[in-house]
Amino acid sequence: MIPIAKPLMGEEEKQAVLEVLDSGVIAQGPRVKAFEEAFAGMCGVSHAVATSSGTTALTVALLAHHIGPGDEVITSSFTFIASANSILYVGARPVFVDIDPVTFNLDPALVQDAITPRTKAIMPVHLFGLSADMHPLLELAEKHGLVVIEDACQSHGATYHGRRVGSFGTGAFSLYPTKNITSGEGGMITTSDPAVAERARVLRQHGMRRRYYHDELGYNFRMTDIHAAIGLAQIGKLERFNAQRRANAAFLDRHLQGVVVPLAPPGCTHVYHQYTIRVPDGRRDALLAHLTERGVGSGVYYPVPVHQQTFYTQELGYDIALPETERAAGEVLSLPIHPALTPADLETIASTVNTFTGQVHA
Numbered sequence: 001m002i003p004i005a006k007p008l009m010g011e012e013e014k015q016a017v018l019e020v021l022d023s024g025v026i027a028q029g030p031r032v033k034a035f036e037e038a039f040a041g042m043c044g045v046s047h048a049v050a051t052s053s054g055t056t057a058l059t060v061a062l063l064a065h066h067i068g069p070g071d072e073v074i075t076s077s078f079t080f081i082a083s084a085n086s087i088l089y090v091g092a093r094p095v096f097v098d099i100d101p102v103t104f105n106l107d108p109a110l111v112q113d114a115i116t117p118r119t120k121a122i123m124p125v126h127l128f129g130l131s132a133d134m135h136p137l138l139e140l141a142e143k144h145g146l147v148v149i150e151d152a153c154q155s156h157g158a159t160y161h162g163r164r165v166g167s168f169g170t171g172a173f174s175l176y177p178t179k180n181i182t183s184g185e186g187g188m189i190t191t192s193d194p195a196v197a198e199r200a201r202v203l204r205q206h207g208m209r210r211r212y213y214h215d216e217l218g219y220n221f222r223m224t225d226i227h228a229a230i231g232l233a234q235i236g237k238l239e240r241f242n243a244q245r246r247a248n249a250a251f252l253d254r255h256l257q258g259v260v261v262p263l264a265p266p267g268c269t270h271v272y273h274q275y276t277i278r279v280p281d282g283r284r285d286a287l288l289a290h291l292t293e294r295g296v297g298s299g300v301y302y303p304v305p306v307h308q309q310t311f312y313t314q315e316l317g318y319d320i321a322l323p324e325t326e327r328a329a330g331e332v333l334s335l336p337i338h339p340a341l342t343p344a345d346l347e348t349i350a351s352t353v354n355t356f357t358g359q360v361h362a
């Protein structure tokens with residue numbers, strides 16, 4: 001089976017973990033600090049704050065901006081559930097806006113229509129490794145005094161008009177094993193606002209500014225030095241990993257037939273966390289089965305948009321229509337694109353897709 005995702009762990013990662021175990025400093029310590037500095041450098045921001053996951057990074061980012069009960073946060077429904085759940089955790093309400101069918105990201109024109117007096121933030125999701133359309137979103141945020149929290153959990157190193165994602169507002173990244181780089185589990189908040197960074201550090205550590213003095217409700221959302229050591233080894237490989245993902249995507253772009261391949265708008269560097277095609281005419285699930293039978297892994301991200309998840313409809317009463325989001329959920333299929341693919345794997349992926357589309361077209 002050619003897997004849909006594969007974490008690439010080498011000698012550096014193994015050695016780095018052993019060094020931490022020998023050092024005696026296991027919990028948040030010097031490796032976390034070094035990883036934060038490397039991550040901030042990669043994004044082109046002045047501060048990065050490590051957390052225990054992408055979900056806790058999003059949650060702390062919202063809390064650091066004082067977003068809470070009574071506030072609305074505009075985001076995408078075509079995403080992993082954690083984007084919206086983090087908004088619920090802080091007591092705010094996710095307001096879902098439809099996507100641009102080409103990029104799968106928030107449609108800025110629709111964001112404008114969703115702004116109310118309660119709107120406090122916009123949370124664009126840079127889905128599949130492609131930046132959301134930031135210029136119009138930043139303009140709206142500026143005009144209405146809104147915070148921008150970027151869910152960059154799938155887009156380490158992606159750029160938009162020369163700038164890295166995570167540098168436009170407050171960024172939140174995931175370091176889960178399937179992401180472009182991993183620390184095992186982990187997350188990272190990025191910002192160039194020193195007050196936001198300081199508050200995020202305090203919230204991550206039980207609201208503690210001075211040892212055992214707790215001025216507000218905080219959490220244990222820390223990263224360990226073991227995880228940071230893995231992350232440090234991985235961040236040194238990010239540019240190489242992303243270049244390989246892009247080369248793999250270029251191959252599939254050239255060779256796939258009969259499906260809609262992903263597009264990167266001008267000015268965007270796509271880092272292909274997923275290589276997501278559209279299979280129209282209700283044939284997506286048949287292609288998935290065809291690939292599985294022939295040993296090619298693939299995945300549907302995401303089959304059910306957040307606004308249609310049971311908890312959101314039954315418990316929270318969401319009853320809205322998002323036509324492009326719903327159409328995407330029925331048509332998307334992600335193919336293996338990770339840097340461990342061989343040229344033979346790529347040939348197999350392309351030819352297996354093409355035998356299916358050739359068959360149904362014939």
Ligand SMILES: *Cc1c(COP(=O)(O)O)cnc(C)c1O
Pocket residue numbers: 053054055056079080082083125151153154173174175176186187
């Ligand atoms: C992975 C992911 C998250 C959550 O990250 P975890 O590290 O799994 O908590 C949030 N948003 C998106 C878009 C993701 O892909």
